[in-house]
Amino acid sequence: MLIFEEGQPGRRAAAEAPGKSGAALKFPAHLTRQQPPKLPEVSELQVVRHYTNLSRKNFSIDTQFYPLGSCTMKYNPRGAHRAASLPGFLNRHPLMAEKNSQGYLACLYDLQEILAEATGMVGVSLTPMAGAQGEFAGIAMIRAYHQARQDHARTEILVPAAAHGTNPATAVMCGYTVKEIPVKADGDVDLDALKAAVGPQTAGLMMTNPSTCGVFERSIAEIAQTVHQAGGLLYYDGANLNAILGKVKPGAMGFDVLHLNLHKTFATPHGGGGPGAGPVAVAKRLVPYLPTPIVMKNAEDYRWSTAEDFPDSIGRLSAFMGNAGVLLRAYYYARVLGAEGLLRVAEYATLNANYLMQRLVDLGFTLAYPTRRASHEFIISLSPQLKKYGTNAMDFAKRLLDYSFHAPTTYFPLLVPECWLIEPTETESLQQLELFVQALESILQEAEQNPELLKTAPHTLPVRRLDDVKAARELDVKYG
């Protein structure tokens, strides 16, 4: 039932509104709303009960193992949530005077420093509000850099075929055309193809490393050299930073600019789709172009950067200064983990992924890159199962839900057929991984004995398989 359908005309949660003021001041008649919006008319209990019960229809980290590849669904510390929700932070207006904001600014300044150190970069701007906006900022900086050098011929951004959709979409938003570079059978970028592709038109290359193939790009140094020699810059999509945090700094690999997904690597909650935060970090030559504002430190005082500090900035990306609450959570996380803790993230995320990969191999699943170590994630292809039982990657995924595990990422990256991208993260235990293995073992048997069970799955959730085609054809996107 929709919240609208639970209402009755005239019902309301009366205590929640301020009530009527003495004098009923009027707006000019022609600018005044004539019909009130048809919002739900419900009691406070109805609202609480409705949304509490709705929440119970979700899978989440707090309730399920959630090995969604590329999404780093690790434990979101409740301590970070509390710290970011302190009244001094939560009630702080974004334009509050700097002198009343020193503690807040100190947190952001420290976070800038921590992210610079962790990535091997020189400058950091925290303002991008998600990974994709970080990408935009990064590519816009590359653009600004070339333009400042009057290098107007560079019109193309290269991306590996395995790249996330935001990469090519971003390049286009920045006014570039996109050229895809093929990936070899071992998961590494096709270096020859890259060499052939670079040239004076190359503005830059966007890539993740480890890549979305779940392997570490071994020829990264050569790739960097190739692009740099052609006059292009290297963009690092930090979505997979969890795999190498503290182990390898993107700066050391030759990247010029990157974003981090704090809502992945720094354990801030995804909130059913957002918010995130996608700070950008840059090497020296891109510092002038960083998006603003940035927190600056003079002796003991913190302040916001002004236009004088960054006259060549690509500009502002958000109304205020990005997703502050996410940044505060990430700062808390970094401080609790510290240097050693950040390093352990990469180590145990990688251990879990490789162990789980091995166990799935034991069960007979097919790896996309069987000769490779897993990074913090790995890919299996369910093509053999599709051939044998007629059950595809989605059928397996839906059946897994019945076992109370969230499904891995399906059908991404696009270049591996019937793929699952599996990312267990470092916060899950060996015992949890084994339960997952047991579930897959059982589903494999079901696929053999009763493939219909998979094809019509899920069977135990609030709804069964939904008709996506109908959803798109007969658009029903609002009540009434």
Added chain:
Amino acid sequence: MLIFEEGQPGRRAAAEAPGKSGAALKFPAHLTRQQPPKLPEVSELQVVRHYTNLSRKNFSIDTQFYPLGSCTMKYNPRGAHRAASLPGFLNRHPLMAEKNSQGYLACLYDLQEILAEATGMVGVSLTPMAGAQGEFAGIAMIRAYHQARQDHARTEILVPAAAHGTNPATAVMCGYTVKEIPVKADGDVDLDALKAAVGPQTAGLMMTNPSTCGVFERSIAEIAQTVHQAGGLLYYDGANLNAILGKVKPGAMGFDVLHLNLHKTFATPHGGGGPGAGPVAVAKRLVPYLPTPIVMKNAEDYRWSTAEDFPDSIGRLSAFMGNAGVLLRAYYYARVLGAEGLLRVAEYATLNANYLMQRLVDLGFTLAYPTRRASHEFIISLSPQLKKYGTNAMDFAKRLLDYSFHAPTTYFPLLVPECWLIEPTETESLQQLELFVQALESILQEAEQNPELLKTAPHTLPVRRLDDVKAARELDVKYG
């Protein structure tokens, strides 16, 4: 799975502890623990996931209609929870200096005043930590009163047969014997029996009004007169105050002392069993005996009462001053409702009960007191259904759980066979009541067509019908 079973030796949620101090100070060897307690060894994620998932196995007001008679399961305002959780209240040590506690004391003082006004009494003590402790305080005051008058012959407390178990249990804890007074077929106390029972041995009478039969005791004035003439005092069990809040003051009915269940009438959450708060309110002659401490006001200052204020007090009931957090919630609730709002509680609780009663009569259910108005609750007997289908009150209750409604109170009061005590509360809507009626209609059909379905219910919950006999015979009350 138990939290213990999810653990592994050596695992821990490391960020949660302060870590080791520099110097390892030692306690005397013979007083030092040799073996650490076997507590769970689990990660933070495991704990959060375990208890989040456990919570999902509960029914609650926030997720279900919960018409548990005598328990007043109304909406628990989240605003009250927030107000009571303000850092200044939550971090306040109970012994904090009065000068640093004026705001807190002001809330309690105001609450004392509000409760006195709402009950028609003169003095209030907030310290009892639940209804039963309020009863203890009340009966102890009655005892102190008689003793102060050297009236040592009074050894007996009268209670109606329908009384809640805490009433007789309390009387015994206060050193009294208990005599039960029968209840007539119309739900009123048997006045002749009462008249026969009172005498110089009568210390007092404990009763609720409306009674646990769900009807208003019409001869309350005569009852009061009878007991008072015999030299006894009248105790009002406030568990049912929701029925008459703002409508009738217990003081006006002749009661000398009462407790309120703030966790019922004042909408504080029950917490799966507690906490509650059972403030006592008394007429003038019992004021000297009130349990302490009490909040006093001098001009503009608030302070705790001292022994000099109440030299004849029955004493202290809790280490500090009762369940402060519950009291703050109740205070918030009273302030949001105000005088009109408190009155509406009684009106709409009564409307809902009477309406639901009528609808169940329409379905053919049997009322325990068919000639009477319902108060805020009412009783049906499922004896006819037991006779016809072999399905008892518990079978109906368990089946109702499958429809995602919490069951009414079953088998209480003891004097109505196969009874359900149904209390919808004022915060449920007409539409919600109708859904409940529909479920009962459906269950009634099932009882006729397939009584086994009821006898083996529930079928859709985390467990099916549990073996209580086994639980008591083969005591398993801890892990390992």
Added chain:
Amino acid sequence: MPYIPHTESDVTQMLAALKIDSIDQLFDEIPPSLLAQQLNIPAGLSEMSATRLMTERSTVSDKQLNFLGAGAYEHFIPAAVWDVVTRGEFMTAYTPYQAEASQGTLQTIYEYQSMMTQLTGMDISNASLYDGASALAEALLMAVRCQKKKKGQTILMPAQVHPFYRQVCETLVKAQGIQLHAVPYDDAGQIDQAYLAQLNTDEAVALVIPQPNFFGVLEEVHALTDWAHSKGLLVVAQVNPMSLAVLTPPGQWGQNINHAGADIAVGEGQPMGVPLASGGPYFGFMTCRESLVRQMPGRIIGRTLDLDGKKGFTLTLQAREQHIRRSKATSNICTNQGLAVTAATIFMSLLGAQGLAEVAQQSHHNCEALIKKVSAIPGVKARFDSARFHEVVLELPVAAESVIAFMAEHNIQAGVDLKPFYPELAQHLLVCVTETKTESDLDRYVASLKQAIEEAKN
């Protein structure tokens, strides 16, 4: 190890299964020259110490009496909102890619979309964008795509659109060759219609109409909408959703029956149950005319049926999005502001149309009350003589900067100095008053302002 559950024996068992001796071996594909040294980051803290650190830092900003607005508004948020929003099932779920395991989030967004279309009077709502500023920028990009047949790519952008919003638009649209043409404001603080009347609109594709505008002033939305449509421009409404409880919704702007209503309406969702929180996470909302939906950026949730014919919810029209369309997507947005949207949905349910109207009315009322009070101070007066919502530009006899600094000393956040954004408005302060302010708050403001002015004059 904080947050990592592995015991020594777990690790031993796992390494054995992998036939390796140490975790380090798992990184043996990485060229050794790339491996980092120990990070120069402070050692880890316990939750207790980290919490204490941040508590100390947060208290600096505590207990300010806040009269700042300018795009972020302090409204009272019922406790139920975030108590429910922060349930683990809402907070720690990912984007609802597995629809069957995400019906809670999906239905919530569907309800949100329904509420936003009601509030704005528009046909279709998406599931959110980052914030009000980036939503406006996305609306401009969308408008350009919708007007592909037109020869130009110019957007008419009033000067009294929030200066930061204009900056964000600059950043986000300029790489695509889109121009923002500044439209001046008139003496009433409204879009200068005389200027528009003489404007050559050949290159223009859309007009942005802020309601209320950055000065808190209400625009003549009907006339502007009709004018824009008559010139073949799309109307992009940039609105405060709280104001829509009492003001004509964008879907009803204009009197031209053949083309009434704004074409795209966007804004900052923060006033609907999202705390000030230093600037975010907030959420940008976007609604549009049905015919434009295929150019809309961001997720959209649709209702459909399951195998048993039962109603359910799922992501729909994904062919607009980057994960399907890659370089041809309507935007690069992926992660949005879901949790803030959940809060807004619960907030709107709790307040209802009447509650929102009360908040809007009371805010307006308090703003007018403050204006009256401050006008008694010599040299202080409201700058524009137009109808307002809940913000006002105050003309001061001294520099706004000094007043702000003085009042900050007394824990009052006085308002926003307009000089950096509008040099012509030196000595002007943008002040916001919402329903959260009491009579005594206003009096405290007035007294402090008076003192500040006296101080500055000496």
Added chain:
Amino acid sequence: MPYIPHTESDVTQMLAALKIDSIDQLFDEIPPSLLAQQLNIPAGLSEMSATRLMTERSTVSDKQLNFLGAGAYEHFIPAAVWDVVTRGEFMTAYTPYQAEASQGTLQTIYEYQSMMTQLTGMDISNASLYDGASALAEALLMAVRCQKKKKGQTILMPAQVHPFYRQVCETLVKAQGIQLHAVPYDDAGQIDQAYLAQLNTDEAVALVIPQPNFFGVLEEVHALTDWAHSKGLLVVAQVNPMSLAVLTPPGQWGQNINHAGADIAVGEGQPMGVPLASGGPYFGFMTCRESLVRQMPGRIIGRTLDLDGKKGFTLTLQAREQHIRRSKATSNICTNQGLAVTAATIFMSLLGAQGLAEVAQQSHHNCEALIKKVSAIPGVKARFDSARFHEVVLELPVAAESVIAFMAEHNIQAGVDLKPFYPELAQHLLVCVTETKTESDLDRYVASLKQAIEEAKN
């Protein structure tokens, strides 16, 4: 109408079904003379106004540096604890009478019982009593029931049991003719064993042993337990659960192999994850020897099987309780402190044995550190020369009252003045230091104490 969902048309429909005209008619069985006039209570407030009122009142108590203990201890509580506890399903459920619909609460309490038996080393735990004081009183009543064969009803109650606990025991046991016999403390601040040695114990049924006692001092629990058992007394241990992470648990007190261990162990559960909260809700715990379980008050949860043979949890041994046994019940307790128990269960899971030991050690360490620092102030010293947990009695050169008042002016809660409770301890202050205090907190305390003493001397 706050919290009431009825619309006018709902009411009309309901009244029609009831064939009456007004809600008032539903009250027609009530004698009209009893009906009340309008209550003299302030008119209702919105959530916003009520929240503001209480926020203003709460800030008075904000930001105190707290060295108060005396039965309520400030320990750090991980955020996860109350985030999970306050989920509606835990917070707004009733007592788990319908077991199948309450498995969350029931399993949690079963786990709690398991943890408490581990911590105390006892056989059986109940599901909680109101608080530490009332738990002690219930233990005395239980001990008397268990010793029914004995002729007397006297309890040996050391003077250094918390004074408020002793008062609560007085209140709760005196109506049943039970006597509390005061046992003095000796120079070491411990139970005076010489006194006991010469005591006639014919009427006595039990000895209460506090560990640590009200002075923070550790008792010689083994010798005391053996002595009590040798006299046929039951031992009622009154313990701080946090201390049990490092101290011998009551289940192992005594060296008499035929009758080792306390018989009943009770205490205040607040240190385990429950905030100070002005004194409640806390929870009292009670554990006992298995043979005594049928005299135990309060609920007990048992594990059993369902119809399918699946494990599940339910209330058990209810024949002890008032709702079954009425006047013959072991206690009148019904509602207990379930939610605080849920918090403690989660807290203990998060901390584990090692974490609790760290908290206990660190608290002890900080207390000793403070003693060392204050001892440098002339005239200040620790009063009892015995091993302590995390509290100390400080002897001062001036009245404790004046020190407390002075330091409160500087937002330091210095400790508890012992004079009202122990006239012989005038100029003595009971101070508690937990793991939450840093070096700089201690220094701030010391500096302020020094000043306070100087001030008082002048």
